[in-house]
Amino acid sequence: MDHDSAPLELDDAFVQDPYSVYAKLSTEGSAHLVRMPAGVPLVGGLPVWLITGYEAVRSALADPRLSTDLNRIDGLFAQKEADRSKRGGFSSVIASHMMHTDPPDHTRLRKLVSKAFTGRAIQALRPEIQKITDELVAALADHDEVDLLDAFAFPLPIRVICLLLGVPVEEQANFKSWSKALVSGTSPEEATAAATAVAEYLGELIERKRRATTDDVLSALVSAHDVDDRLTTTELISSAYLLFIAGFETTLNALGNGTLHLMRNLDQWEVLREDRTLLPGAVEEFLRLESPLKHATFRCAKESLNVGDVEIPAGDFVLLAIASANRDPQRFDDPHVLDVRRPAAGHLAFGHGIHHCLGAPLARVEVQMAFGALLDAFPAMRLAADPEDLRWRNSTIIRGLDSLPVRLNHR
Numbered sequence: 001m002d003h004d005s006a007p008l009e010l011d012d013a014f015v016q017d018p019y020s021v022y023a024k025l026s027t028e029g030s031a032h033l034v035r036m037p038a039g040v041p042l043v044g045g046l047p048v049w050l051i052t053g054y055e056a057v058r059s060a061l062a063d064p065r066l067s068t069d070l071n072r073i074d075g076l077f078a079q080k081e082a083d084r085s086k087r088g089g090f091s092s093v094i095a096s097h098m099m100h101t102d103p104p105d106h107t108r109l110r111k112l113v114s115k116a117f118t119g120r121a122i123q124a125l126r127p128e129i130q131k132i133t134d135e136l137v138a139a140l141a142d143h144d145e146v147d148l149l150d151a152f153a154f155p156l157p158i159r160v161i162c163l164l165l166g167v168p169v170e171e172q173a174n175f176k177s178w179s180k181a182l183v184s185g186t187s188p189e190e191a192t193a194a195a196t197a198v199a200e201y202l203g204e205l206i207e208r209k210r211r212a213t214t215d216d217v218l219s220a221l222v223s224a225h226d227v228d229d230r231l232t233t234t235e236l237i238s239s240a241y242l243l244f245i246a247g248f249e250t251t252l253n254a255l256g257n258g259t260l261h262l263m264r265n266l267d268q269w270e271v272l273r274e275d276r277t278l279l280p281g282a283v284e285e286f287l288r289l290e291s292p293l294k295h296a297t298f299r300c301a302k303e304s305l306n307v308g309d310v311e312i313p314a315g316d317f318v319l320l321a322i323a324s325a326n327r328d329p330q331r332f333d334d335p336h337v338l339d340v341r342r343p344a345a346g347h348l349a350f351g352h353g354i355h356h357c358l359g360a361p362l363a364r365v366e367v368q369m370a371f372g373a374l375l376d377a378f379p380a381m382r383l384a385a386d387p388e389d390l391r392w393r394n395s396t397i398i399r400g401l402d403s404l405p406v407r408l409n410h411r
């Protein structure tokens with residue numbers, strides 16, 4: 001890859017408005033060489049192929065030549081990035097779960113985790129999730145103006161994940177502060193320290209579940225087996241860590257992004273207030289319009305491949321722009337418009353192919369319940385900031401706001 005030919009940097013202007021960049025790039029094709037800004041942890045300064053447009057992104061998501069194997073990616077970083085001290089390397093806890101492995105390891109890990117994280121397990125959680133949602137909404141009622149992310153969208157998925165993993169209530173406060181450091185920590189070191197603390201805590205919790213099984217997904221994961229196969233301790237901690245990390249920021253931003261668009265399109269808020277049967281479809285539309293993962297996790301090319309008429313050489317890094325696919329005018333009419341009645345099925349917000357989101361059924365339950373509760377409790381909710389003043393978080397993968405001030409009982 002020629003480092004000097006990267007024409008475009010994915011800088012803050014891109015973070016604030018990626019859609020105009022996707023639209024411009026898409027007129028030129030589907031594969032574009034871009035450069036990561038210098039300050040980005042791990043990949044700063046590196047050239048990357050950005051894939052845009054629905055068909056190209058969908059087929060790349062399912063392309064076995066594109067690897068998510070973190071050990072492979074780590075090796076490539078090491079070759080391309082002379083100064084290894086700038087990046088910390090990956091701990092086995094982060095690198096030993098399904099999202100960062102290729103088949104056959106991926107197949108084995110996903111199968112074992114799926115045995116614990118079943119549709120039945122999620123359905124059984126519904127009453128508890130409703131209870132958590134109702135409690136959080138009731139606590140909001142004391143306030144006139146809140147940051148909806150901080151007061152609602154952040155604690156909801158954390159509490160659901162604690163429920164899933166069987167974290168005792170009295171130990172949940174730590175979990176909240178680690179999660180806070182992961183989302184809004186001021187330095188990569190702070191985020192790494194929080195990730196390590198979560199992993200250590202999970203290791204200890206797993207030991208407790210081994211001694212005394214409880215009725216939760218983590219206990220089921222500890223005993224999940226397939227013929228003679230079961231998860232090693234590292235794989236167990238790593239898989240539990242994945243459920244936490246994959247389920248928390250995504251759901252947080254699904255709630256924030258959906259609320260932002262409803263507040264900017266109050267006619268659509270009214271449509272939902274009048275007809276709750278539209279809610280499941282509306283949630284798919286929020287996910288399409290402002291996808292919480294704007295890009296899938298990093299891939300690298302195991303062998304060279306063609307995207308359109310561009311050849312991506314073996315060993316290059318690839319970013320798949322889910323958010324561009326979901327606003328592709330060739331696939332969705334008026335793609336930048338929120339329309340809660342639109343058939344948004346087929347969007348790629350949960351990915352596609354072997355890494356398709358394992359938690360999608362849980363995410364749908366959580367997000368639908370959350371919007372139902374907000375519509376019931378705060379029918380007159382309004383944005384408490386000029387939309388132009390809201391800032392998007394500086395992240396390569398995540399699409400989420402820094403904060404979302406709302407007035408709950410606007411009159």
Ligand code: HEM
Pocket residue numbers: 061098099100110242243244246247248250251254287291292293296297298348349350351352354355356357358359360362363367
């Ligand atoms: C994978 C999105 C919620 C667990 C993925 C992927 C996407 C995604 C796009 C594929 C990433 C890639 O191919 O690089 C979302 C969104 C969510 C959400 C938008 C919320 C609205 C959840 C929840 C959980 C979860 C609640 C579990 C608690 C997972 C797991 C994978 C995954 C385990 C890895 C699957 C694999 O590698 O085989 N998610 N997710 N997700 N998600 Fe989610």
